Amino acid sequence: MNISSSISSLSCTLFLLLCLEPVHAQDSAKKLQEVIITESRTRNLDNVINIHKVPAPVTIIDKKTIAIMGSRRLDEVLREQTGMAIVSDLGSGNRSIGLQMQGFSSEYITILINGQPIAGRNSGNLDLSRISVSDIERIEVIKGASSSLFGSEALGGVVNIITRQQVTQTQALVSLQHGTYKTTDATIEAETPFAKKKGGAWLTANYYRTDGFNVNTKYLREGKTSPPYDNLSFMARTNYDFDKAGSLHFTARYANRHSIMDRSYGAMPTRDVLDEDDLNAMLAHNLKLGVNTRIISRYYFTTYKSSQEVTLRENGITLQNNDFKENIHRVEMQASHDFKPQKLSLIGGAGGAWMQNIAEAKGAGGNMTNYFAYTQASWQPVNALNIIAGFRLDGNSVYGQKVSPAAGISYALNSWLTAKMSVGRGFKSPTYKQLYQVFTNVTQGYTIVGANVFEQSIADLKAAGQVQAVWEIAGAITDLKPETSTSWNGGVIIKPVEKLKINFNGFYNTIYNQIVNQQVGLKKNGSQLFSWFNIAKAYTYGAEAGIHWNPMKGLVISGGYQLLYAKDQTVIDSIKNGGSKYRTVRAPNAVRPAGVSDYFGLPDRSRHMANLQIFYEYKPLGLALSVRMNYRSKAGFQDMDNNGYIDRYDAFVDGFALLNASVQKKILKERLTLQLTAENINDYTDYLMPAQPGRMILAGLVWRCFKQAQ
Structure with a gap:
């Protein structure tokens, strides 16, 4: 029997045992109520870094919010x-879905599970659709x-994705x-304490599948823009407290997608058939020396x-095989100490990592x-x-x-x-693919050549x-340099009354030496030839505003708006100086000289974004409702006249x-939750957004079991 089958069997067995127990549902359900996210509750047992003491804007999304959304x-x-x-x-077959923040694309955003990096980026993106929310206790965003x-x-x-940290009672769902x-x-989930509550064990299994969908019926005659897949x-997590010797924690996660x-x-x-396997595991020892010192x-x-x-498909001839594997071994020691009288807290850490990439493609x-x-x-x-002040040496x-x-x-x-x-500084090293890979896409014919091996x-x-x-x-084209960045954030938090919070930032x-790919020639088959460049300077700037209002018991209204400008300074300077590649734009009637105002900005960035969320919970009826709206203005999609940047006459994704x-109803003394979710109710699609489905209606249920209190 393999590991996944063993975990699944153990989960099912524990779930069945719990459901056979006599239940005092009302008492147990009260113990399962979500708690308010406070600083003490957001401390990570595996990490000394306190999210509330990070010198940058922070957002925390808790499990209760995720559940009500139906995500x-x-x-x-x-x-x-x-x-x-x-x-x-x-470029990755529409499978890779990445995140942008403050104008930074996915390759500049670190995705962590319990403070540790996740492997497996595709063209810089770490596909967020690989990760089920069933494992998540909260999400911390910096x-x-x-x-x-x-x-x-x-x-x-x-x-930073935080999974279940502590187990207090035997329960399952x-x-x-x-x-x-x-x-x-x-999803099936189960947890139980053991050894007189000195230890705890938690495990979960999730299965997700979709038939995919096609939002490009105009051009795609057969197939899907977002592929069918099974995930x-x-x-699993277990921990044990050794009293004065501290506690030991072990966490493991495995995922497969076809x-x-x-x-x-x-x-x-x-x-195009793709199989992915993703495994990560962590062993951590948490030692407390008194009430003020921790060593992990x-x-x-x-x-x-x-x-x-x-x-x-006609004859089964293989056009392309790509096999890739990435391994990371990482060791780290952290320490924290609070000087209570002086109101001073110190944290520190050191460690190392060995990374291995194995791929068939050259370089x-x-x-x-x-x-x-x-x-x-x-x-x-x-x-x-x-x-707050600190630094890191890498x-x-x-x-x-x-x-x-x-x-x-x-x-x-x-x-x-x-x-x-x-204010903070950041850096990013080039990848092996950007440095050394020589890759040809057989189906589309283009070739991309690593910068450090370009000439040969x-x-x-x-x-x-x-x-x-x-x-x-x-x-x-020269040997690539690491990218660096400097970020400034400043704003105010206003609390005019107890239940209203307004923030501006x-x-x-x-970004210096930003790495981009550009077409540098043509192949004899008419396809493009690409390579990688450092550009001297790019920048993003803008503002965010947010509101969080609790006007009455059970009702929460929140919303936000972002204004963003994201541009390449090299393009602006070249337009001003009449640089050969950037000097013209192809207007509707004629090719004319370019002006700085013609330059829209970096691709895929919307100038305006807004969201509104309304959550209402009426506990006497076990009822929870949510209504959410998201807006994005138009974003540059493709340079159509090959002048090296997105101008006002190029292809854009329309604003939308x-x-x-969603609605939830708890019945049977809160043991059973019924849920109905409607997404993209207005049924908006665009063939330039291949991963955005049309209207989706989903119905669901959650059944909880609790062991009777002794």
């Missing part, structure tokens, strides 16, 4: 938050450069949702494996070693003032060392007005008779709004 995958939760956009990676605590890839921010596109989401995941993409645009129908030692391992095969594999050390101090010299076997500092300050001007400001690889391609022309811009981010709603 099933991580991307569905994050797309409804202020200033967060979900974007498909068209906006802006966070490398001072979280390391490389955190130029734009961090999403099973949930099922089913609806449009034959979407099915099923099976398991997660998808088939059949496509036909009228010629050469293809079948932890080892973490994660691996991601994908196998892709593209064939012609896509290799090994890399990282080491790091970080520290941060939080000081409250007076009650109204809090000061070393890399290829790029040497880099220091990332960060600082923040908050000051309560009075009882209802608090001002905050933070182009010579080889020319000798093979594959190159028609290499453009002048290719002369700017402005941000300005600069999505309306979602």
